[in-house]
Amino acid sequence: MGGSVLALQFFFYSKYLLPVYIAVGSAVFVLSLRLLHALDREDIELISDFLKPYPRLGFVTRWFEKLLGV
Structure with missing residues (x-):
């Protein structure tokens, strides 16, 4: 990078x-x-759990799922 x-x-x-x-x-x-393949389903779920208090940021996990193919 x-x-x-x-x-x-x-x-x-x-x-x-x-x-x-x-x-x-x-x-x-x-x-x-x-x-x-550094991220898997559990990592995305961890990000989702971390962002639950902020419902407006729910798009972040969907974005990661689509972009990274998880």
């Missing part, structure tokens, strides 16, 4: 590209989680 962001900054450096750097780093992180 860090390597991809550093490579991107090396070729396209600008302080205005910070959101792009964050998006690229996040995309590489999620891709690595999916490829390594």
Whole structure:
């Protein structure tokens, strides 16, 4: 993740590209989680249990399930 962001900054450096750097780093992180099968159903349930006091954040667990294929 860090390597991809550093490579991107090396070729396209600008302080205005910070959101792009964050998006690229996040995309590489999620891709690595999916490829390594680092999360399973129990992890998603733990996140869901943690977010139960905040019903407006229920979309987070659904998003993780769809994005990571869990």
